[in-house]
Amino acid sequence: MPAGTNDIDERLDAFVAACRQHGVKATHQRREIYRELARTVEHPDVQTVYRRVRRRVPSVSLDTVYRTLRLLDDKGIVCRVACQDACARFDAATERHPHFSCVKCGALLDVCSDELNALPVPASATALGTVTSVHVVFQGVCVACRNGRQRGR
Template sequence: MPENQHNSSNDNKLVDFEKRCRQHGLKITPQRVAVYKTLVGMDTHPTAEEVCQKVRDEISNISLDTVNRTLHTLSEIGAAFVVEGTGQPRRFDGGLEDHQHFLCMKCGKVIDFHHKPFDNIDIPDELKGQFKILRKTVYLEGLCGMCMHIENKSIIE
């Protein structure tokens, strides 16, 4: 149990991943596993294109379409995440007062809210040394009231 903790934790990840697929009725294909492994192994935040390049070390003829589709699938079942806001057309905000953003993951709407304690988050000195921080905010994602409502209705029907 001691030694190769790293590998066993990777193995666990894979086992968890396969379990998660089964729970969602998804087949365990080599492509899916390869995309997942590759993504987890990258410490950047790759685009589908970048993941595709790397997966091809393993499955040389995997198509970009599959990688794209798989990445979306992974984020649907919670095995991966989409970095906040990316993949959406650029949105502008003229409100200069302090406020925070909530993104509805379903309809894509961005909704303002304001919670005073979020205005002045304390940044640790360690980060201040590494970066020049120009903006800091709390960012929430989930379902907005409307989409929550629609989802509940579709369960009842």
């Protein structure tokens, strides 16, 4: 569901508080980068965030966007969804949730499932090492692609 303006302001306040807590300076550029992430459910990649932030902050560089998202991910303030560096997608929602990934158009959609979020980590996984996060991804063809429509970006 699209976030309203008030909601964004609240999330920005929470963002500034989280930054303070983690000793990260909530600079103007970082706030604008976070705003672009928080206002969409698309899980944009670095390039997409950069293109959108640049409309309002022409002085921002791709490198700044990349480093900011990396830093915020390190601090747990945003979430990196895809594992591979080359196609990393970012999410302002850091609470655990599954995703649906469309193999045709690349859409990455949130899946709501209390059941999956409560799924315990099996002993066979913890035996292999310390589990720090769990990410369930469903792959398939999204409704828009299935109906032969191109998903608007």
